[in-house]
Amino acid sequence: MARPLRQLSPSSIRTYERCPYMYHLRYNERIRVPSTAAQLLGRAVHTVIEMYYKQKRSGGDVLDCETAFDVLDDALDATLHELDEAGRAEVEDLRELGYDLVEYYLEEVAPHIRPHLIEERFAFRIPGVDVPIVGYVDLVDQEGTVIDHKTSSSPFPAEYLAHDVQLLTYSLGYNALRLGARQRPGQLPLINLLPPVRLDVLVKGEEIAYQRLDFRYEQEHVEQYVDRVNTVAAGIRSADFRPFWQVREPNLDVCNYCDFNDVCTYRLPAAEDPPCEGGAQDQSGTDAE
Ligand code: SF4
Incomplete structure (x- = not known):
């Protein structure tokens, strides 16, 4: 059964x-489908980060590490019912990693960011697509940079943001929030007004590593985005749900x-040799709908 298309999100476009x-x-x-232990850990880390920035923006005391560990535990424990016994055991193995990720982020990354907007919902339209594109911007700093954070088992490719739908959607979404009624539905922003984006990645391993990617969009990126989203919307409208290997x-x-x-x-069928670590990220982060 194909349901009517009412909106698109970074997740649905990517899917x-x-x-x-x-x-x-x-x-x-x-x-x-059941969540994996790694996904639950990523979400719990995200909850801690969100609380940290909300406190920082309000001018109150920011989370110290011990309190942050409690928040992580609460967030993880609240989701354990989503897992079977093996998954719950895996979460216990990952809990220490969660503490390390939180400690690293709060000490090395968060002190340098001055939050402006946190988890803000947006909706905007683009030419040719008759439904809104919706989502939540994770974080915008006081310099106007749209920031997303993820945990991953391997670093992201250096050119990742040039092709990523999620952060360009957030950038367009924040721009729509900024302009409000001054932006006509379907009107694209002037490229030099489009907010820059940044991706902070905590790379899991023996030692936690930090990767930061920064990007400014050019006209061609926005034009490609509009084409891609139009293609997705047209495919959904025409109920073209063939598996990917029939179309590419x-x-x-x-x-x-x-x-x-x-x-x-x-x-x-599964590949004989499993893909190497760098082949695809086991990544977790927000992907709001
Ligand atoms: S064809 Fe492969 S990628 Fe597509 S839904 Fe099935 S398992 Fe997933």
């Missing part, structure tokens, strides 16, 4: 681009890392 059938299972069939060159990694690979009848 359709990865595999239209994945979009169908998630947004039409609404199949729920197959890549076994896509099925290996798909949340639905246990239930999908179109799944490609």
